Amino acid sequence: MVPPRPALSFDHLGIVLAVLIGVALFAAPFATYRATRIASGEARLLIEALPVAMASALVLVALGLAAGAVLVRDPLGRLGSAVIGLAVLLPSLGLSAGFLTPADNSFARVSPSAGFWLLSLSFSLLAVDALARMRLGPFGRLVALAVGVSALALLLFSGIWDDLSIIKEYRTRADSFWREARQHLMLAVGSMALACLIGVPLGIASHRLRTLRTAVLQGLGIVQTIPSIALFGLLIAPLGALAASVPLAAALGIRGIGAAPAFIALLLYALLPIVANTIAGLNQVPAVVADAARGMGMSPWQRLVQVELPLALPVILAGIRIVLVQNLGLATVAALIGGGGFGTFVFQGIGQTAIDLVLLGAIPTVVLSFVASIILDALVDFSKGALA
């Protein structure tokens, strides 16, 4: 019913991306060179950051893609060009680090700079836009995610990025990196799991009892409003008192400062979305279905387990998605009260003005949240599909 587009027309998003690519190539530094880890950085344009042949190759590819973004409207074509762009850009960052670092100099640091970030932003936008237009199903999205994650893993293990500052930061603290990673996941996923165990039954009870529902939702709503660091702070005093007076609590690792207040705070934050979505999910079970189940002589327990919960599952899963993404982000703040997690590197990095250390904490957090949100979105879709 829509009149056909004229054969040749410019894509507006493509024009924006082409401008971004142009700025990134010629007006912004590609990499930053530091003589030592905390020395102030010197900007290097793309031409200076790579051997001439490679730099010109990258420029040509990027310009070609810019033209493609403006002219090609087919999503598959756009996705293809974005993938080519990233496949050329990402390794060349590693090559640039090798090129800029003087031989046998283990103090010098090379980090990506505005030009690199802009280029990867433009190519990623192109990919995201193409994927959004393709309207992939949940399975397709998981496949795309798997491809992306494997490509990233390949880049990391190939060693092509080894001269980059962030990888050097990682090498000097590989042990603590994985320890903090485990801690981060324990905080975020553990508190989410416990929140499910408490929240779903609480949601079921609140669904039935009006007074409980009002009290629970209002109480959790207030908790949700309190900023994370303030809630941590409010928990430190009572937990400290508990540890001081109950030896068993102290033996279990509960202390005023550390992971315990962070874990409890994340748990409290996680409860609202899970309880609220359980209630919402149960509310939207069609009355006729519940009635039919009763008419067939199902007991309340059978109705709950066999009819209501399966029908409410997509909404409950959507709540779990919110919680997981929120927790993975909030867990970074835990480091501030000695709770560990990737935030440790972020706050150390801020303290030392070492941006690469900040990124070492921030990038895994973002990647984790991103991966978690895609997987759980797919699960929500699957659970909806199972009902349809």
Added chain:
Amino acid sequence: MRPSSLVRLSALLLLVIFVTMPEAFAFLFEPLITPGAPAIYNQGSLFALTMQHLRTVCLATLASTLLAVALGIFVTRPSGAEFLPLSRSLVNIGQTFPPIAVLAIAVPLVGFGEKPTFVALFLYGLLPIFENTLTGLTQVPPTALEAARGMGMNAWQRLVQVELPLALPMILAGIRLSVIISLGTATIGSTVAAKGLGEVIIAGLQSNNIAFVLQGGLVVALLAVLVHDGLGLLERIAARKLGRSLDETP
């Protein structure tokens, strides 16, 4: 309604009295400290810090609101429609960035102090407002728009007289969410030397003074709950003015 407004009022009163004359509450915090340490935050006025905190949040929210609403309007016009799928995905992806990461990455770009905090608040505040503007504008009943067109309203008149007023409660809800996130992020801003209430908590953590941590936590928490509540009240008034029944805008 009565008891809840009483609670509201006493919470506000408590907050004001506490930040203006914290010394009066010293006796409550003394049991928490090691002998000789100060019981009440002594490196600055709580009142000034609260005002500074609110100022940063207000300015950043104002800036985010202007840009986010403008962007929301743009992508829902025919000329901006090409950006709609991308902008929806970007909002989803953007929310996976923890505010602290945004804050930390802003430091090398603009330096320490208020600026990185402002940048982080501004960027992170965009998302909920943009998302809600989008939802509000796309949920305008199609019959109302068809009627507006049929009565000869031009595109501008439709936007100003029909679409924006109908999207307003949604936009306000987005602003409220944004303000709450910003209050929290601004607290963390103290780790990059921004003036604000986070200072009190951080100072407490550094000097192992639980009284400071508790004071900071209490003031920030109370402030956030009151601001959240106050903005909610504003939303309900707006919704009532728009002739909505209250249960439609929880």
Added chain:
Amino acid sequence: MITIDHLTKRYGSTLVVDDISFEVEEGTLTVVVGTSGAGKSTLLRMINRLVEPTGGRVLIDGEDTRTIPEDALRHRIGYVIQGYGLFPHRNVADNIATVPRLLRWDRKRIAQRVEELLDLFQLDPAEFAHKFPHELSGGQQQRVGVARALAARPALLLMDEPFGALDAVIRSKAQDDLLAIQRRLGTTIVLVTHDMNEAFHLGDRIAVMDQARLLQYAAPAELLMHPADDFVERLVGTAERPFRLLSLTKVQEVLEAGRAEGEPITASESLHEALSRLLWTGRAALPVADAAGAIIGQVSVGSILRHGRPLP
């Protein structure tokens, strides 16, 4: 007078309105009727240019609508849709004042006009002016929708399934009210519906559409007696045909001398109504009264039957 002149609309390769021409007389109510997807709404929306025709033109009193700026054209044409599209954020008075405000009438004139319309539609201004749409019943919303469309005194009113959202009882009352208001104001109305009963009840003339084409454009009686083809005949409904015909004729026209027993029927009622009263009461004839209530004759089963068989 509205002239629809070879109007055509095509979306890609799909023909939605196929070369339709007809004329609507000043002050009459024309009903466009047909199955869903027949192109009725598109035809209507081309009159106020919410849809731009692919070919053909629309003339209002000889003036080509393409020469009038879109918005100005729509200010002059009232438009009522199914669901009414009342603005949920504006109260009844502000909803009705929409077009007068766009036309920058002064405040006093607008207030006067709003009050006038509320009275006309039997909505007490003191009670309803400040209510919001969600506080109104379906029938009240419908009346506000029509009042809003009439606010700037348009010479032409377009209505797209205006009674579609009402239940049967309220619908027939709303239809009667519309007829009364139309007679009183003399507004030209083009109304789209899929309901044949509604078409016969309201239309001075009926345009039957199917699959983008205009099959027949005629007065209701003509449509009954001389359907242009099988489709029109089926749509009119052979079983209901005699009753439809009876409801088009007034008791006045078959009045005969005599003084029958029983409750009198008014001369302006339809033969359909008279017959149903006769059947129900089991009488052979009913007395007929004029508007003042004076008996002026009688109507009998025989006279109605004779009228029901007009063809030789």
